[in-house]
Amino acid sequence: MARIFGLFRSVVFLAWLSAALASMAITASIWALQMTSTVAAMSAKAVSSAVAHRKQLAKAVAKTKAKARLRRAVVAVPFAGLGAIAYFEEQDFQEWLEENPEGTRKQYACEVASLTAEVVDEVLQELPELMRPTPETVLGYMPECE
Structure with a gap:
């Protein structure tokens, strides 16, 4: 009798374990399908957004x-x-004024002169060393700015 009861206990445990594993497998499969669907939707949205951009x-x-x-x-x-x-x-100037409503023509001129001097200096630095002026020479032509 003890042997039958032990066998019955093992069968019940194996049945319970099989049911638990099967339900976990089904749940994991459903979750994986949902995640796959979500990833596909997000990927499609990202692609359409990238194309529009x-x-x-x-x-x-x-x-x-x-x-x-x-x-x-x-x-x-x-x-x-x-x-x-x-x-x-x-x-x-008008575009700059939109970004800097309190700006003046003098401030605009100083900003443009500064940027222009930097660009000119960069271009001149590409010349051979014998023909290249020093950066101080180029930047020395800057107007007096605040």
Whole structure:
């Protein structure tokens, strides 16, 4: 009798263990499917967002290139070039003024001069050493700014 009771106990334990493992496997499978679905949805959303951002970026770059091309074309014509330089500089000032509402033309001129001097210095540093002026020489032409 004890042997039958021990065998019965083992069978019940194995049945319980099998049921527990099967339910855990089913639960894990359902969870994995849900996660796969979530990842697929998030990936699709990221791809569509990236495509939209890439299109916006490409459009902005193309627009900037078109503006630069137009500026070069207009500046190439001497008489129209002087007027174009003044017009484009005024446009740049107005854009700068939107970002700096308390700014003055003198502050704008100082900022532009500073950036221009840095760029000129970088370009000149690419020249052979014998022909290259020192950075202090270039930056010495800076206007008096606050």
